Amino acid sequence: MAAQYRNIPTNIITGFLGVGKTTLIRHLLKAKPAHERWAVLVNEFGEVGIDGALLATDNIAVKEVPGGCMCCSVGLPSKIALNQLIKAQNPDRILIEPTGLAHPKQVLEQFSGPEFEGVLDLQAVVCLVDPWCLSEPKFADLASFSDQIAMADVLLATKKLSSSEAHLKHFYEYAHAMIPAKEKLDAIEQGEMPWHWLMEKHSKRLAVNVVAAHSHQPESEHRHPVSEETQELEPPVLQWQRRENESEFAHSCGWRFPEGSQFKRDRLLATLKACSMPRIKGIFYTEEGWLSVNKMRDTVSCEAVSLAFESRVEMIALQVENWQAVEGQLRECLA
Secondary structure: OOOOOOOEEEEEEEEOOOOOHHHHHHHHHHHOOOOOOEEEEEEOOOOOOOHHHHHHOOOOEEEEEOOOOOOOOOOHHHHHHHHHHHHHHOOOEEEEEOOOOOOHHHHHHHHHOHHHOOOEEEOOOEEEEOHHHHOOHHHHOOHHHHHHHHHOOEEEEOOOOOOOHHHHHHHHHHHHOOOOOOOEEEEOOOOOOOHHHHHOOOOOOOOOOOOOOOOOOOHHHOOOOOOOOOOOOOOOOOOOEEEEEEOOOOEEEEEEOOOOOOEOHHHHHHHHHHOOOOEEEEEEEEOOEEEEEEEEOOEEEEEEOOOOOOOEEEEEEOOOOOHHHHHHHHHOOEO
16 A cells, blocks of 8 residues: 555444445445545445445445355455555545444454554444344354444444433443443434544454454355456446345345336335344335435335435345245336
């Protein structure tokens, strides 16, 4: 790395699926000092990137590494993507958003290791927590979930207004009992964290070893960047394109839709709400323009976004799904 790329302030933004990491990043990029140029590296579990496409609608410098099983996505692809981002943007700050299924110790070691020594200045690691998940054993017992909390310098409960008093009380009791204490601790809504909290110091808080058991395609079938000449944009698709991925406890399926595909807004939202998948995120072109759609558990929300490159969606389930049947339901939502 050239000498001018030295000690770039860098933050890792962690949190489980659907907790609001992208919402936080969008808020931070709107609140940052106007004279600073920030860039974002995104790793998603699914093979079809949604977060990168959404951030791009805000004219944000972003590099995406989809298909995130942690055996490989924190390796060569992420190194290449980060080097490309630094050389192309020469940013004043970098925000790294790993997949919500990431084992945090591996991510932290990747970007604080000798390969980026002197290039990245790792500052506060931020973890977002849905207080409801913290009270659910199926989440709280996951090593990746609890380790994300343990490694954080800044710990934030999201969905403050919709969380119950009991869940928020449990969050604060849990957080205050942690040793060492967090640099910052709060509950927020819509990602509204003060940007200067990113400048808090980073302390090595996670001492446990994490072994990432996983199930994935053979190495030869993975789609990885192979050189620093990787194209910034994927070529447009001419027909419906479906990609799947899986880990030891989650399954994903994503679709990219051809240019000109238009969805009926109300039918689309009703279909996504009725789907059994607890996590859905997508960008769709509808009769009302471009929409960002987000589903977490039983709640579906949407917002208008500026012109996007194409419609695409990613779904994550905790069990094997009949993705062909889901595709049929999506086709029925076409205008």
